[in-house]
Amino acid sequence: MGQYNIGEFEEIVLLTVAILDGKAYCLNIIEEIEDRIDRKASMGAIQTVLKRLEDKGMVVSEFGEATNMRGGKRKRLYTITTYGKEVLDTIKTQRMALWRAIPKLSLS
Amino acid sequence: MKNIVIHLFRLICHPSFREEVEGDILEQYYQNKIKWGKRKANVLLFKEVAFLVKPAITDNLKHTIFITMNTKQLSRLVLTNLFFLGCIALPFLPGPYNVYAIGASGFSQFIGFMGLLLVPIGIVWAFFEHRFKVDELTLASNWSNGFYFAISALLICLIMIAILITLSTIILGVSVGAILAMASLTIVLYFIPKMSRLRKPGRAKQSAPYYLIFIPLICLLGRVAMAPRLSDFSRSYVIEKAQTFIPMIEDYKNRNGHYPITLDDLGMPRIKSNFMGVEGIKYERTSSGYKLSFIQWLHIGATQEIVSYSSTNQHGIKNHFASFETDQKNWKYFWLD
Numbered sequence: 001m002g003q004y005n006i007g008e009f010e011e012i013v014l015l016t017v018a019i020l021d022g023k024a025y026c027l028n029i030i031e032e033i034e035d036r037i038d039r040k041a042s043m044g045a046i047q048t049v050l051k052r053l054e055d056k057g058m059v060v061s062e063f064g065e066a067t068n069m070r071g072g073k074r075k076r077l078y079t080i081t082t083y084g085k086e087v088l089d090t091i092k093t094q095r096m097a098l099w100r101a102i103p104k105l106s107l108s
Numbered sequence: 109m110k111n112i113v114i115h116l117f118r119l120i121c122h123p124s125f126r127e128e129v130e131g132d133i134l135e136q137y138y139q140n141k142i143k144w145g146k147r148k149a150n151v152l153l154f155k156e157v158a159f160l161v162k163p164a165i166t167d168n169l170k171h172t173i174f175i176t177m178n179t180k181q182l183s184r185l186v187l188t189n190l191f192f193l194g195c196i197a198l199p200f201l202p203g204p205y206n207v208y209a210i211g212a213s214g215f216s217q218f219i220g221f222m223g224l225l226l227v228p229i230g231i232v233w234a235f236f237e238h239r240f241k242v243d244e245l246t247l248a249s250n251w252s253n254g255f256y257f258a259i260s261a262l263l264i265c266l267i268m269i270a271i272l273i274t275l276s277t278i279i280l281g282v283s284v285g286a287i288l289a290m291a292s293l294t295i296v297l298y299f300i301p302k303m304s305r306l307r308k309p310g311r312a313k314q315s316a317p318y319y320l321i322f323i324p325l326i327c328l329l330g331r332v333a334m335a336p337r338l339s340d341f342s343r344s345y346v347i348e349k350a351q352t353f354i355p356m357i358e359d360y361k362n363r364n365g366h367y368p369i370t371l372d373d374l375g376m377p378r379i380k381s382n383f384m385g386v387e388g389i390k391y392e393r394t395s396s397g398y399k400l401s402f403i404q405w406l407h408i409g410a411t412q413e414i415v416s417y418s419s420t421n422q423h424g425i426k427n428h429f430a431s432f433e434t435d436q437k438n439w440k441y442f443w444l445d
Contacts, residue, residue, distance in 0.1 A: 026132045027139075043132060044159035047125070051164045066131070069138045073131030 004087045005056070012037070013049045014088060017059055017078050024078045025064065026050065050078055058084035109150045110137060117157045121165055129165065133157065181315035188319065189326040192216045196330040199385020199405055200338035209384040210405045211276060211284045213335075218275075220331045222268045223324030226261050230320025233257035237314050254314060255306040261320055262303065266296070279411065339404055342383045343415055347436050349382070350389045350400050350417065357391075357398060367398045367419075396420050415441040 006014070016032045017024040026046050033039050053059045064075035080088075114130065121129055133156060140149035177185070195216040198209040233254050269292045277285030306314075353371070360368050368374055371391045380388055385405050392399045397419030404413040416423045417439045425431070428442035 025128070027136055042159040043129075043136065043156050044162050044165060047129060047132075047160065048162050048164040051125075063128070067135075069135050070131035071134040073127045073134065075131060076128035 004090065006058075006087060006091070009041075009045070010049050010053060011088070011091060012039070013046060014053055014058055014080065014084055017050075017053075018080045018085070018088065022077065022079045025075045029078075053084070054078075057081060058087055110153060113150075113153050113157050117160065120161055125165060129160065133160075177315045177318065185315060185318055185322060189322055192219065192323060192327050193330045193334070196220075196327065196335055197338055199383065200335070200342045201384055202382050203384040204380075205387045206384045207280055207284060208287070211280055211288065213385065214276070214280075214405070215272060215288070216327050217331045217335070218268070218272055219324055220327030220329075222271070223327060225264050225268075226320040227324055229257055229261050229264070230317045233317035234321060237317055254316065255303065258299075258303045258306055258316060261316075262296070262299070269296075339413065342386060343404060343413075343434070343441065346383065346386055346389065346402055347415065347417075347434060347439055350402070351436060353389075353400070354417070367393050369393055394418075394420075394422075394424075396422070399423070412444045413441055414444065415439065 012033060013029060016029050016036075019032060019036075020028060026043055029046050029050075030041050030043065033041055050059065050061075054061060058081055059078045060081055061076045061078045064077040066072050066074045114133070117130065117133065118126060133153065136156065137149055137153045140152050144152070193216075195212040197213070198206075199213045201209075203209070236257075237254065269288075273285050273289050273292070276288050353374070356374050357367060360374060368391075383404075386402050389400055389402045392401070399419075400417040402415050404415065405411070414425055414428070415434075416425060417436075418424075419438065421438050423440055423442070425442045425444075428444050430443040432441050432443075433439075434441060
């Protein structure tokens with residue numbers, strides 16, 4: 001979506017961060033995307049997008065807990081910002097307007 | 109396997125992302141291990157780390173693999189490599205014939221082959237340097253700041269220098285050998301105090317291992333990728349230039365009934381090659397015709413290349429181990445050890 005300079009995959013990741021509601025980190029974002037839209041994503045791709053979304057101010061992050069399974073390394077948990085929600089709302093509204101503009105005949 | 113891949117990841121990852129990304133990698137590894145077994149988990153781990161090599165994760169080389177180097181040291185390393193590449197190209201560049209240009213090219217090409225012995229030392233040294241910088245380990249450990257790596261590299265360098273000085277003296281003469289010996293001695297004397305400082309405590313950034321890795325590799329790459337193309341170009345150029353004299357020589361024969369004894373008989377100035385590594389084109393009258401020839405220096409693979417024209421296609425070059433045709437009629441070139 002040109003107005004907010006956000007790509008299709010960035011939008012998916014941002015929606016997933018919103019779904020996970022403050023508990024989002026790289027691995028459960030991958031699982032969530034795979035479960036919900038059957039799309040595989042690598043850790044590198046998700047990390048890249050998360051850093052980009054954070055730079056754009058659409059998500060914020062903070063360190064979570066460390067576990068033995070993680071080699072004592074902490075998780076970075078991502079939360080959607082008000083601006084991020086605003087971007088998603090706008091994209092949804094624009095998409096719905098486009099859907100509504102399609103004549104019924106074209107969809108049959 | 110897991111530890112090696114994780115360390116590789118630490119080498120490439122930007123320090124500010126390292127904790128969370130490494131944690132994610134390990135968590136996924138243990139999940140895969142439970143689900144698929146250790147072997148597949150290792151393969152998936154390697155694949156995942158390979159996909160993490162992205163600008164957003166690695167950020168830039170200064171923060172990752174060059175964590176042990178500052179910008180000044182990195183610039184110096186790049187300039188040194190460019191200098192060696194320039195030296196390799198020197199004999200094939202325009203300019204008056206210069207024996208030192210040939211020597212400098214030979215020296216750089218020699219580093220590209222013999223210097224490969226230094227690469228493993230450089231890699232191991234860089235690995236330790238990086239580990240101590242990344243993990244912030246204290247000097248309470250036995251880390252010597254690379255002193256012993258530097259000593260090993262110096263010993264290999266001294267052997268290489270001895271071989272090089274001997275070869276240069278035999279091939280190019282005593283003056284080139286002496287200059288090389290003096291230059292080598294100056295360099296060694298410059299590095300000895302720096303090496304002894306490595307034993308003192310301190311965590312100064314250390315770029316030396318990267319010199320041991322990159323200079324031989326870049327020189328080898330320059331020799332393999334650049335030198336053959338440049339020598340093809342200079343050979344073709346000089347042949348084209350020499351070709352202009354052939355009609356004049358034939359014309360002389362038609363007028364006088366015999367070929368000229370020297371090119372001075374044509375009343376033309378001497379044929380200059382215009383390349384620093386080619387001395388000039390020589391003319392020789394033979395019993396049945398005449399020959400034109402010039403020498404190019406290649407150094408590694410073939411020490412000398414004789415490019416020859418014979419009006420009768422009888423070149424008479426001895427002791428060559430390979431010969432090649434050129435695009436021009438009656439022109440051939442020969443490689444000699």
